Amino acid sequence: MASTLLSLASATPSASLCFHEINKGKLNLGCINKEKTNPFIKAKSFGRVSMVVASNVSHFEGITMAPPDPILGVSEAFKADDHELKLNLGVGAYRTEELQPYVLDVVKKVNKLLLEKGENLEYLPIEGLAAFNKVTAELLFGADNPVIKQQRVATVQGLSGTGSLRLAAALIERYFPGEKVLISSPTWGNHKNIFNDARVPWSEYRYYDPKTVGLDFEGMIADIKAAPEGSFILLHGCAHNPTGIDPTPEQWGVIADVIQEKNHIPFFDIAYQGFASGSLDTDAASVRMFVARGMEVIAAQSYSKNLGLYAERIGAINVVCSSPEAAARVKSQLKRIARPMYSNPPVHGARIVANIVGDSALFKEWNAEMEMMAGRIKNVRHKLFDSLSSKDKSGKDWSFVLKQIGMFSFTGLNKAQCDNMTNKWHVYMTKDGRISLAGLSLAKCEYLADAIIDSYHNVS
């Protein structure tokens, strides 16, 4: 193949935005001149060179490998490891005590039902399945909530949490151009990518305190106060990812006060409703409190964890507005954003959720299964705490394992210690020190405790 020059748009990679920076996942498109520098192209700048004949030469010569996703990359590394004691505590996907994936019984029932019904596969409307949109809003806000009765919620079915967040991000970019979203430090890794790709600038508010392995509440409040008025504050409704540290109800009250005072918009990401405490209502308490104060709220939902529908990509974006007429307008714009993204959302997951939530017997069953899943994680936390406390003679306080909630636990281990966990003990976790308790069985708690104690004390 003859090498030929390509016709490239002039693109000079900036020295300050080199590949290394991207690897750290700290790329913030909000601070660079997007058009002039392109961190994705490693090629030298040829300027605009036209070529004569393009035989077998790709237009995409200079494209570099994207950095591996830090979370999914863990699973890949785990797969490649043949050690018999290996443990995958990477992805937040629920596993049974036997460490097998779990399809909820209610889901199996409904799948069978849908197969028997033999429904058609026609396009959904852009906003998704109406029956689903109705039940998902009721699930989050409560069926008797005035905002639902007054039709003040714009609900659009989304592709799980990610897709719903992206719709909201695009709405923010369009109607609040330049306004920032504040995200917790740390937060789910994909939040930054979503806002970057949607061209929404973001900055961080303090959240995790490594000294206490708990919430840096003063820092959080100070940072939210310091943000320019009218910022969007991204909050995890329950079971904070990755730390597992949630504010107390009193702290939520103070957060709401500050947000109201500064005229910010609360933007909830609720990926674990029902999964954190085992109760759907308890886990929605934070969102409901904000809504009860009359605030306009954005809330993204996901059914990946609580219904185990990871692969069906079912979720929703809700915008609580001050009037039904505003809700109608907002909904129309969300549709306007969704249509050139994927036209209309997938039907299967929506039908499953609508059937389960819409049938009281199935809904009860679901609640029971959710309690079981959340219960198993709570048991594992206890076992891990017990193992750590009994094995570690240094007097370190491991109670944060019990205080944290949800699928994840922030162990407080640093990167080197995490590497030790993987290299020496074959325990796979994300490098920020997060472990997924959903991937831990009671049987393996002792082994994990040994690994954590060794990494914490013997590696710095």
Add this chain to the structure above:
Amino acid sequence: MEDEPHRCFSFLPTFLPLHILIYTPNPVLPEHNRTKSAAVFFHILTMIISRFLRRGISTSTSPTRRRSWWDHVTPALKDLINAVTDAFLADPCPYKINLGVGAYRDDEGKPVVLQWVREAEGKIGATNFLESTSTAISSKLVEESAKLIYREDLDVIKERRFAGIPALSGTGACRIFAEFQKRFYPDSTIYFPDPTWSNHRNIWGDAHVPGRTFHYYHPDSKGLNFVALMDDVKNAPDGSFFLLHPCAHNPTGVDPTDEQWREISSLFKVKNHFPFFDVAYQGFASGDVERDAQAIRIFLEDGHSIGCAQSFAKNLGLYGHRVGCLSILCNDKIQAVAIKSQLKQISNAMYSSPTIHGISLVSKILSNPDIKALWLKEVKVMATSIQRMRATLREALERLRSPLNWQHITNQAGMFCFSGLTRAEVDQLAKEFHIYMTHDGRISMASVTTKNVDYVARAIHEVTASNRDTKILHNIGAYKVNTDICSTFLGTNKTRARGMNLAL
């Protein structure tokens, strides 16, 4: 209620989002521009008025804060195609017919679930989807999709020199590509055929890639404007990105011949243009998936490294499952891996991945040779029935002694017929005959059945015949619907956006 005297000026910054309402002028169908101008003007007016009449919950003591966060959000313009369905649904007339959406119907006018899809659904059941099997199933889908469109025996396929990811049907595949194009060619534009599917412009527009057009449809011949097409391809700057419909062009149904494709491909080589194919109807044009991929095969023979968005919505009848595939041909495996990683990264920040359900269905059907063969037969049945309806519709119009030439109905291919009906005629069809289609006169032939074809022919004849003597007067009973349904979504031509410099 606070006193906010400066509020009357605060609408000015909200003009910023107007770029979403502004489209490049459409030179071929200027009536679109006027309608869009009118609609935009109307919405701006609504926005201004709503600011003065706004009431809302006050959550702030700051005088500069608007009451509701969303006051400045205007109602979005309705999606053109869905608006047709909305109007159709709102019509109580029992004789109504929806010729708007491109979705296949049986002769009863009912949606069809392909037999093999049902069987595959039964097999899938509630399978445990491990992350590893998800990856394996996704790879299988990409592999099978590539074989379907590119041909199994090509080196580029055998050597896996392509990057592919499953996508949310055709729309999702186009959008991922548009974002990819923006990322690596930030200053580039995309050339669409004029006309093209209405969503294309928004897809690339939302990815911040400006769209241009090249001549395609000749309104006089109702066929391809080949000379102008080649001119536009030649005059475009070297290395431009082009969106091509390889078969069953949407909305016109007009496809280049093989010879014409060869000439287009040669010119593309000279100009080093990047061809991106939107493959939404493979199998629907001729009934033969191989035949319908001919344009792509021609480009591959010439050595182009192309990109392809495939949709399984129509040919597998999987509309609601949203299954498709985006693929880009590469020089070598290393590049393929790099490009795939970039595509994955883009999709991860948009929706992570399409549903496993849809992907499993497609991969099951395509990877089993027996099931695949039976599926191909079903596709042929669907395509043949559409071709038969084309002939029937044309014959019916000719039997009515319509003075117009309706040859294009059978000349055009695929799901759609670009009827040549004017906007006024389309409106009349909706108002008086309760037949709905997009206002560019595009008819979804898949919704024309043996039961309604005569009625459709008579209605078309009625609105188009200029000679009163040849008109056949109908009595369709008492079901005359209030006309406002159609005029609301179609907009009016009465107002013009004077002095606003809105390029539509």
